[in-house]
Amino acid sequence: MEKNTLKLKKGLAQMLKGGVIMDVVNAEQAKIAEEAGAVAVMALERVPSDIRRDGGVARMSDPKMIKEIMKAVSIPVMAKVRIGHFVEAQILESLGVDYIDESEVLTPADEKYHVNKLNYKIPFVCGARNLGEALRRIQEGAAMIRTKGEAGTGNVVEAVRHMRTMVEETAALNKMNKTALKKWAVSERVNVELVEQVQKLGRLPVVNFAAGGIATPADAALMMQLGCDGVFVGSGIFKSSDPARRAKAIVEATLHFDDAAVLAKCSEGLGEAMASLEMSKVEQKYAERGW
Amino acid sequence: MKIGVLDIQGSVEEHLESLKKLAKSGMKIEPVLVKTPETLAQVSGLIIPGGESTTIGKLLRRFGLRDLIIERAKKGMAVWGTCAGAILLAKKIIGKQQADSLELMDIAVERNAYGRQLDSFETQLEFDLGSVGRAYAGPGIPGVFIRAPKIVSVGEGVKILAQHKGEIVAARQKNLLVTNFHPELSESLEVHKYFAEMCSEKI
Numbered sequence: 001m002e003k004n005t006l007k008l009k010k011g012l013a014q015m016l017k018g019g020v021i022m023d024v025v026n027a028e029q030a031k032i033a034e035e036a037g038a039v040a041v042m043a044l045e046r047v048p049s050d051i052r053r054d055g056g057v058a059r060m061s062d063p064k065m066i067k068e069i070m071k072a073v074s075i076p077v078m079a080k081v082r083i084g085h086f087v088e089a090q091i092l093e094s095l096g097v098d099y100i101d102e103s104e105v106l107t108p109a110d111e112k113y114h115v116n117k118l119n120y121k122i123p124f125v126c127g128a129r130n131l132g133e134a135l136r137r138i139q140e141g142a143a144m145i146r147t148k149g150e151a152g153t154g155n156v157v158e159a160v161r162h163m164r165t166m167v168e169e170t171a172a173l174n175k176m177n178k179t180a181l182k183k184w185a186v187s188e189r190v191n192v193e194l195v196e197q198v199q200k201l202g203r204l205p206v207v208n209f210a211a212g213g214i215a216t217p218a219d220a221a222l223m224m225q226l227g228c229d230g231v232f233v234g235s236g237i238f239k240s241s242d243p244a245r246r247a248k249a250i251v252e253a254t255l256h257f258d259d260a261a262v263l264a265k266c267s268e269g270l271g272e273a274m275a276s277l278e279m280s281k282v283e284q285k286y287a288e289r290g291w
Numbered sequence: 292m293k294i295g296v297l298d299i300q301g302s303v304e305e306h307l308e309s310l311k312k313l314a315k316s317g318m319k320i321e322p323v324l325v326k327t328p329e330t331l332a333q334v335s336g337l338i339i340p341g342g343e344s345t346t347i348g349k350l351l352r353r354f355g356l357r358d359l360i361i362e363r364a365k366k367g368m369a370v371w372g373t374c375a376g377a378i379l380l381a382k383k384i385i386g387k388q389q390a391d392s393l394e395l396m397d398i399a400v401e402r403n404a405y406g407r408q409l410d411s412f413e414t415q416l417e418f419d420l421g422s423v424g425r426a427y428a429g430p431g432i433p434g435v436f437i438r439a440p441k442i443v444s445v446g447e448g449v450k451i452l453a454q455h456k457g458e459i460v461a462a463r464q465k466n467l468l469v470t471n472f473h474p475e476l477s478e479s480l481e482v483h484k485y486f487a488e489m490c491s492e493k494i
Binding site for chain 2: 001002003004005007008011012014015016017018019034037038039040070074075076093096097098099121122123251252255256
């Protein structure tokens with residue numbers, strides 16, 4: 001009998017496909033998310049839009065709060081660590097969370113190294129803006145990837161850019177011969193075997209979700225039509241005027257992402273979306289954290 | 292013969308891929324995705340994939356598939372639930388939250404009973420495929436267990452097909468099959484083949 005294998009780590013993410021993972025800050029929100037049909041929750045003290053507003057250093061959440069959320073719901077619970085903060089990751093592992101997000105939304109702890117995720121029993125999800133970045137994270141042991149987007153803005157434009165870039169780069173890779181492939185791998189600091197695997201599969205070898213700026217059912221469906229396996233919604237739900245209703249609507253839109261009539265129905269009467277930002281007004285771009 | 296994979300959430304593509312491989316190997320089946328009542332009406336068998344049982348259960352109800360699946364299953368359509376799917380087929384669910392179960396099979400299932408992700412495991416299983424007239428004689432079937440539920444008890448007329456350390460991990464009642472592990476995550480097609488044969492049986 002084997003535990004904590006890559007197959008099991010990737011496998012849990014495979015079970016989340018087609019679903020919505022919601023940011024929650026307490027047990028009560030976690031229950032609302034579960035009731036709405038979320039496939040998992042991300043436990044954190046402040047949603048990205050609040051981190052953006054408050055400024056200062058954003059860190060791993062209080063273990064007490066994470067434990068309360070783990071107790072409150074039966075769906076998987078994820079939690080965030082700062083980029084490179086391998087001790088925060090050790091702490092989350094000891095709590096037994098189901099997935100760790102090494103996240104650019106928190107303030108990076110290391111400017112040179114990401115966490116060596118191969119050292120952990122718990123699977124990791126990491127953000128990426130392009131194919132090379134995604135593959136570097138997978139090489140470090142990430143079992144799931146998400147676009148970085150621009151968290152806490154309610155603006156989907158960056159998530160779209162990151163997803164399109166990954167799709168275009170994967171397509172370009174498929175046309176490369178061996179020499180070009182090797183050259184690309186070297187320039188991106190990725191093992192050639194991993195790049196060959198992407199070429200063979202025509203996609204990333206792990207599940208790829210969309211994240212960062214998704215605020216409406218249409219945003220979620222947009223990301224799904226662009227080829228994502230599922231979506232993370234951060235501030236988009238609990239910073240809107242009617243969280244339970246919006247959460248449900250985003251879950252339905254993610255399932256029926258290719259059916260405009262259903263999308264129209266679930267977009268109806270949702271009230272106000274979260275307060276949002278234009279990219280030119282964003283002072284700190286979280287997506288630029290990490291490399 | 293069309294075999295459907297319920298396309299709501301979870302390991303949908305993986306099941307579809309396994310069925311496609313079976314079709315390629317010469318089995319006369321046509322794998323399809325089932326998301327609407329129209330596609331459900333066309334299939335001889337339905338796979339409910341792994342995923343989050345709460346999510347799948349709620350959406351089955353919200354999209355009007357729940358009653359139709361129950362009706363077809365009661366008339367003999369073969370249904371196979373893997374992991375979350377097994378929870379959805381169970382008549383009894385033990386655990387803090389009741390899923391929106393289809394309540395079709397005489398088994399009691401306890402959600403996440405093997406623990407959290409840290410307790411997920413891979414192993415080899417002996418699977419009794421004799422009941423479709425084909426004794427399985429291999430080194431075993433790969434069992435991939437992810438935050439798996441436990442099948443705590445089975446009623447009369449339920450045949451136990453596989454056990455691991457004394458716990459039931461696969462069972463069948465007439466046209467209904469449950470596995471609390473994920474054959475769709477392994478290379479082995481044995482359980483998919485078993486189910487495809489179930490779909491062509493007259494029950």
